[in-house]
Amino acid sequence: MAELDDIIHQPLRLRIMAALTALPDGQGLDFTRLKKLTGATDGNLGAHIETLAKTGYVAVTKAFVGKKPQTTVTATAAGRGAFARHVATLREIIAGSEG
Amino acid sequence: MTIDRREAAVALADIDNVVRRVRQSRVYRIASLMLMLWGPLTAIGYVVSWAWPRYAGYGWIAIDLIGVAGSYAISVRSRTGDGPHRFDGRMFAALVLFFGFGLLWSVGIAHFTPRQLGAFWPIYFMLVYTIAGLWLGIAFVAIGLGITALTLVGYFFTGPWFELWMAVVNGGGLLLGGFWMRRN
Numbered sequence: 571m572a573e574l575d576d577i578i579h580q581p582l583r584l585r586i587m588a589a590l591t592a593l594p595d596g597q598g599l600d601f602t603r604l605k606k607l608t609g610a611t612d613g614n615l616g617a618h619i620e621t622l623a624k625t626g627y628v629a630v631t632k633a634f635v636g637k638k639p640q641t642t643v644t645a646t647a648a649g650r651g652a653f654a655r656h657v658a659t660l661r662e663i664i665a666g667s668e669g
Numbered sequence: 670m671t672i673d674r675r676e677a678a679v680a681l682a683d684i685d686n687v688v689r690r691v692r693q694s695r696v697y698r699i700a701s702l703m704l705m706l707w708g709p710l711t712a713i714g715y716v717v718s719w720a721w722p723r724y725a726g727y728g729w730i731a732i733d734l735i736g737v738a739g740s741y742a743i744s745v746r747s748r749t750g751d752g753p754h755r756f757d758g759r760m761f762a763a764l765v766l767f768f769g770f771g772l773l774w775s776v777g778i779a780h781f782t783p784r785q786l787g788a789f790w791p792i793y794f795m796l797v798y799t800i801a802g803l804w805l806g807i808a809f810v811a812i813g814l815g816i817t818a819l820t821l822v823g824y825f826f827t828g829p830w831f832e833l834w835m836a837v838v839n840g841g842g843l844l845l846g847g848f849w850m851r852r853n
Contacts, residue, residue, distance in 0.1 A: 574670045584680060588687040593695075607690050657684065663677040 575656045577625050582610055583618045587653045590628060590645035598631070598644030619643055627652055693806050697850045699747050700809070704847030706739045711791075712840025718787065719832035725783060737764065767797065784831055788824040791839045792817050812846035 578587055585608040589599060599607070605615050622628040627649030631642045645653070672680075714732040718725035744760075775781045775789050795813040802809025816839055823834035 574672065576670055579670060579672075579680070581680075581683065585683060585687045588684040589691050592688040592691040599691075603694070607687060607694060657681070660677040660681050663672065664674050664681070666674075 574659050575652050577621065577627065578653060578656045580618070582608060582614060583622055584656075585609070586615075586618060586622060586643075587627065587645065587649060587656075590643060591650050591653050593645070595650075596644065598629075598642040601641040601643065604643055622649065625649075696805050697808060699743060700805075701847040701850035702743045702747075703740050704812075704843045704850065706743065707736050708840050708842070708844030708847060710736050710739075710840075711843060712836040715787070715832045715836035715840065718783070719836070722783065733768075784824065787832060787835055788820050791820050791835065795820075808846070808850050812842065812849075816842045816846075 578584055586604065589604060589607045593599065601615070604610075604619075605612065608615065610618070619628060619630060623630050626646060629644045629646050631644070633640055633642070710732045714725075714729050717728035721728070771790065771793050775786055781789055795817045799810050799813030799817070802811075802813060819838040819842065820835065823831050823838060827834040
């Protein structure tokens with residue numbers, strides 16, 4: 571059985587990756603929307619995004635929309651792959667216990 | 670790292686919940702843009718019907734064409750990939766069936782009066798909207814039922830001000846519904 575990914579398994583990071591990988595390739599979510607969808611707070615969302623970015627699972631881009639700064643987070647190909655493997659492992663755990 | 674079956678099930682349920690919310694958020698986003706397009710168009714249509722009733726038919730044809738073209742543009746620009754809101758062949762067929770059925774009964778068979786037409790189309794449109802909302806999200810149901818109720822109030826109680834009433838409650842209702850969906 572494959573190993574669970576320690577970085578992704580943390581509950582909020584799991585939700586962040588679930589939200590980002592639910593989008594088509596190359597599309598991201600802005601910080602505010604991601605916060606709302608994952609039920610996170612400003613502080614902990616920023617810290618967990620940083621962890622995921624350091625691992626190369628997400629890419630963070632900052633731009634100005636009008637006069638407002640906007641941070642957009644996008645799942646990378648490595649992040650999508652890691653998340654897919656993590657989900658497969660979770661399913662294996664459930665299937666293994668049932669068998 | 671090792672976890673048991675229960676923890677794995679909780680994690681998967683958490684993932685499913687977030688994915689469902691993301692998909693609903695994307696549906697709301699594109700629907701909100703369409704409502705904000707159709708709201709002002711509908712309001713203009715009713716004002717034209719009230720001010721120049723002889724040209725109401727041409728006005729509504731023009732508005733429908735602009736609305737469908739705009740909806741198509743919004744859909745293409747949203748780059749949504751797969752999903753129920755992609756403007757593809759099935760969506761086009763749905764529009765043809767929708768307008769075909771409505772025209773068949775309102776004009777071809779029943780010969781509705783202008784006032785009846787003014788009430789029929791928004792209620793018919795909102796019926797589809799409400800039914801779709803049973804799968805897509807409660808905001809669709811709330812907007813559909815709200816505008817249907819206000820349309821009926823206008824049809825029975827507003828006398829000669831019906832078109833202006835509809836410009837406000839239908840056009841304005843769609844626009845406000847669009848803003849509300851965008852916030853959600």
